[in-house]
Amino acid sequence: MGSSTSTVVNGQAASVTCPSALLQLLPCLPFLTKQVPSPSTQCCSNVKLLNDEANTAAIRQQLCKCFKPAAITYRVDPPVAKALPSLCRVNVPVPIDPNIDCNT
Template sequence: MNVTATVAFMLALLIMASSTTSTVSAQAAVTCPGALLQLLPCLPFLTKQVTTPPAQCCSNVKLMNDEANTAAIRQQLCKCFKPAAISYHVDPAVAKALPGLCRVSVPVPIDPKIDCNTIS
């Protein structure tokens, strides 16, 4: 991804995230824009531009998984990620494989059809 595309992507994420729930949890201070930016290194993998997730992607996936330590945070992240995944044409099968490739056990199934309100 070139610099112009990266900048455009980041701006689009910020605009889109500002129209969704912005604060995931006051306690955790996890925000939708922050979470999307944290996953930016994963985008080339999630859109099948590269075949393996970059090391920074996996580090950020682990960090985000550690921060998503309550049902409320996980639900809000789910609500944040679903529209972003659709907008940026994330391949659902690749997204589902990401935690395993990064050796991170996530408590929530990665499925575009999941009802975010049912996540515990």
């Protein structure tokens, strides 16, 4: 019998964690670090999926707190990161900005 990796919060499975979100965005790393000129199809598919999963303010705040230090660690280029949603045709409800306050 296998073990479950889902976390239950308020009676519902929490589908988004920082490690899972970072793994989802891994195909975007070459674009985000300016190694390639455009995001891959897999990157954009994962951005769309992650955006759909981040369907509450609490999840978006959690992901913001996850992505800010990761962007520094992986040397993500801020203007490139800001362009990613539009290049992937995804309407992200929060600004992509390294100076954003994740608590608002």
